[in-house]
Amino acid sequence: MAQLTTSEKRTAFHELHKAGCFLLPNPWDAGSTRILESLGYKALATTSSGYAWSQAQADGQLSRLDTLAHMRHLAAVSDLPINADFESGFAATPEGVFESVGLAIDTGIAGLSIEDSTGDPSNPLREKSEAIERLHAARAAIDANGGDTLLVGRAENYFVGRPGLDDVIERLVAYSEAGADCLYAPGIKTREEIRAVVQAVAPKPVNVLIGWATDLTVEELSEMGVRRISVGGALARAAWGRFISAARIMTEEGRFDGFLDAPTGADLNKFFSSVTSR
Template structure:
């Protein structure tokens, strides 16, 4: 029996209480179903993976398209889905609240709100503004009575402002504003990770690992990380294989790129064909 939306939300909260789990990021229905079959306990959308599948750069997809995509992911599997909800698709706290209500209606188990602006000269929102937006998101979720999990994101290391002290100040403020889980994408070193975990404890921390790493899930768990996401890395890996193979065809007339391709029978079996 397919678990109810609320049951998935309760499961998602439970995953954040103890241990460490991997939250992989599919970019379409097929990749979402494959991740469920591989045994993952939850999945998360990726703004970049979705954008590339639409022929657009990251952060250039409309709210309507994102909401439709979230509904598709929720319907595709039995797993809790966390929404990469960018900056809430609004300039004001009230607008963020409206967007969050719409996201909750898709059935997602969690969603994140970023503090980046998209302005290269001032890439981060003032903390007061960012906090007001998180409070609005929290209030909107609470008004639905769904306990949808809220993630507060400090984008310092992603937008070229790698100031750990400021990121921690932001994450603490977002925690006080009602974020259930805290996230500073781009931190990599043991010192950075442990500092963030300690700063927001006992609330859980999400870590982005979207690059080759010699460390394992167990290593990050030992640092106190509660969940690990990969952002657009799975989509980039898929695009990497596609581009290498296509370039071999276009530039050298070669077919050797198909050597590592999944078989049609395997994919049909995974998709229920």
């Protein structure tokens, strides 16, 4: 279980955002959290998709109650700051966002993001004025609960099929002015897009999602001014990919090649025995 206090983890998380560039990988359960801890990462983030898949659900189908329980669990098992993928705040109104964010803060997470997507395929992106009101509500909830939880404002244009860099930048600047500590536009991929977003919201830090194979490197993203890099559900997808491949080889070809390079049971038992006895 975690030894650091929530306050200590939140302080450390804010410090990470002041300079440099750090990786923010996304575990989906206690085991993947502990593995990432052991590899030297300085902070972690939940993944709504990765956790949903582990529960045989599609991304966006889990309830607020399920999500809060998951956040509380990961915050309790790790000494690293946890940034929560809190989707769109699990509320239809700014008042509801205020309530949800208050509940999220109580789980012990160090930061959380609020999206501007609606979940409605026919109208997937909230009007900017509405999204700004919701960010104000999230900021107010954080300020009413100590003020030390980091708030991330997300522009979901590229994820919901409404790409347009000008609108993304307008939204992120507005979210920054509404109180977001960090800005995030998942789905931007080109160097030009990334540089434009970083420059538009400076000096506020920017999160870039890398959830696909790319020739971009951590060093190059750092040189562009990116402050943090997350991978969303990519690690979970990688794990599912190996699992599905191994299972298909067995049933379709009658072979067991899919187990190549897998860690031994003894290795995993040794690792998890050491981290649970700390």
